[in-house]
Amino acid sequence: MFSRAARSWVLRTTGGGLGTRGTHSPGGSARSQGKMASYYTNHYAQRSYPMPDEPYCTELTAEQQALKEKEKGSWAQLSQEEKVALYRLQFRESFAEMNRRSSEWKTVMGCVFFFIGLTGLLIWWQRVYVFPEKPVTLTDERKAQQLQRLLDMKSNPVQGLASRWDYERKEWKK
Amino acid sequence: MASCALAKPQMRGLLARRLRFHIVGAFFVAVGVACACKFGVAEQRKEAYADFYRNDDSMKDFEEMRRAGIFQSTK
Numbered sequence: 001m002f003s004r005a006a007r008s009w010v011l012r013t014t015g016g017g018l019g020t021r022g023t024h025s026p027g028g029s030a031r032s033q034g035k036m037a038s039y040y041t042n043h044y045a046q047r048s049y050p051m052p053d054e055p056y057c058t059e060l061t062a063e064q065q066a067l068k069e070k071e072k073g074s075w076a077q078l079s080q081e082e083k084v085a086l087y088r089l090q091f092r093e094s095f096a097e098m099n100r101r102s103s104e105w106k107t108v109m110g111c112v113f114f115f116i117g118l119t120g121l122l123i124w125w126q127r128v129y130v131f132p133e134k135p136v137t138l139t140d141e142r143k144a145q146q147l148q149r150l151l152d153m154k155s156n157p158v159q160g161l162a163s164r165w166d167y168e169r170k171e172w173k174k
Numbered sequence: 175m176a177s178c179a180l181a182k183p184q185m186r187g188l189l190a191r192r193l194r195f196h197i198v199g200a201f202f203v204a205v206g207v208a209c210a211c212k213f214g215v216a217e218q219r220k221e222a223y224a225d226f227y228r229n230d231d232s233m234k235d236f237e238e239m240r241r242a243g244i245f246q247s248t249k
Contacts, residue, residue, distance in 0.1 A: 152242035154235060158226045159219065
């Protein structure tokens with residue numbers, strides 16, 4: 001229940017952004033006449049929660065109310081257009097519409113790369129203006145001496161460092 | 175609506191089918207990974223250690239280390 005509410009909030013904020021990004025809204029005469037359900041009280045359907053609590057159009061014109069009355073009878077007497085109109089009254093989007101792809105991933109990846117780049121710039125500035133001197137043990141000469149000591153004491157002689165060193169020829173094994 | 179009649183989709187047992195598929199798959203994947211680990215890692219490592227210790231002369235190694243001067247207790 002909580003996850004549904006949380007998911008509906010996420011969908012509203014991201015889906016709202018999607019909706020305003022120029023995706024075509026499903027057309028139809030029913031839509032243009034009925035009052036749309038308030039966007040903030042009725043999250044539209046998701047694949048994981050396909051039956052919203054309220055129908056999409058709650059204020060119906062006389063024509064739509066007549067259709068609703070007809071719906072109470074046998075459904076075999078409804079024409080194809082009437083069935084589609086009833087569907088559109090009840091649901092905001094069809095399954096095909098709600099599951100459509102979006103270009104959101106491009107925005108996400110763009111922002112990810114942007115912030116990675118920004119972080120790189122910040123760290124570069126830090127390296128120039130903040131970091132202290134490197135310790136003397138990190139100079140190349142000292143690192144070579146450390147490596148020589150490791151090889152002298154034959155560290156990890158079975159599968160590790162010293163196993164890669166050829167002690168007769170004093171060079172790395174090919 | 176039904177001018178062309180669609181076949182009735184599978185209505186029941188969907189979770190059971192999904193579980194069976196994934197449990198069987200997970201079992202074989204796990205067994206496969208375990209075999210790969212055993213032959214790729216464990217057996218290889220055992221062989222490396224066996225090869226190393228077959229002709230290992232620890233006193234010779236000690237003398238080499240001592241001559242290199244890494245010990246504090248002896249020269």
